[in-house]
Amino acid sequence: MQLSGKQAFGYSTSTESEKLIPTWDDYFKLRKKRRMFELAAYPPSTILPIITTGAYCMNLQVDPTETYLGLDPVTGLGLLTLSTGFFGLLLGPLFGDALFKLTNRKVTAEMEARDKAFYERIKNNRADARLNSIRNPVPDYYGEKIQSVADYRAWLRKQREHYRKGVFGGSVEDDN
Numbered sequence: 001m002q003l004s005g006k007q008a009f010g011y012s013t014s015t016e017s018e019k020l021i022p023t024w025d026d027y028f029k030l031r032k033k034r035r036m037f038e039l040a041a042y043p044p045s046t047i048l049p050i051i052t053t054g055a056y057c058m059n060l061q062v063d064p065t066e067t068y069l070g071l072d073p074v075t076g077l078g079l080l081t082l083s084t085g086f087f088g089l090l091l092g093p094l095f096g097d098a099l100f101k102l103t104n105r106k107v108t109a110e111m112e113a114r115d116k117a118f119y120e121r122i123k124n125n126r127a128d129a130r131l132n133s134i135r136n137p138v139p140d141y142y143g144e145k146i147q148s149v150a151d152y153r154a155w156l157r158k159q160r161e162h163y164r165k166g167v168f169g170g171s172v173e174d175d176n
Helices: 005-009 015-020 024-058 073-103 105-125 149-168
Strands: none
Touching (some): 015 105, 024 073, 024 149
């Protein structure tokens, strides 16, 4: 028997939200689209600060006896330029998420509600991290690799297997 996305998660959403994001598979498609927006925001949010800071630093009148950040001028301004690129890299997903929310205003509220429900299920069903060991690492603790209902079911199986290995030891396939 094949379960739909709503049945797989054990509950349904309100009727208005079903119009916007009818199934969990649609939610996962939107989630993947949001991740693509976040990834696409990395290059511009990294390169633009490097270019602007680099252009500003190149136009400075530099006195060789002065220090920048406690270092000689070339090293100090170079580190400043690279650090702005690094902070741009860190802010890239925020810009991508904001752009996704601007382009998908209709589903933003429902996406946030589904995100909250999804992460509550992840939190409730994940294996105990105290059972972690070198031979038995926790599989995908935050559920970041889940991109469909089938992936969620596979994630649940891996969590149960991790729990069994941690509590009973050995492999689940071993019948000895």
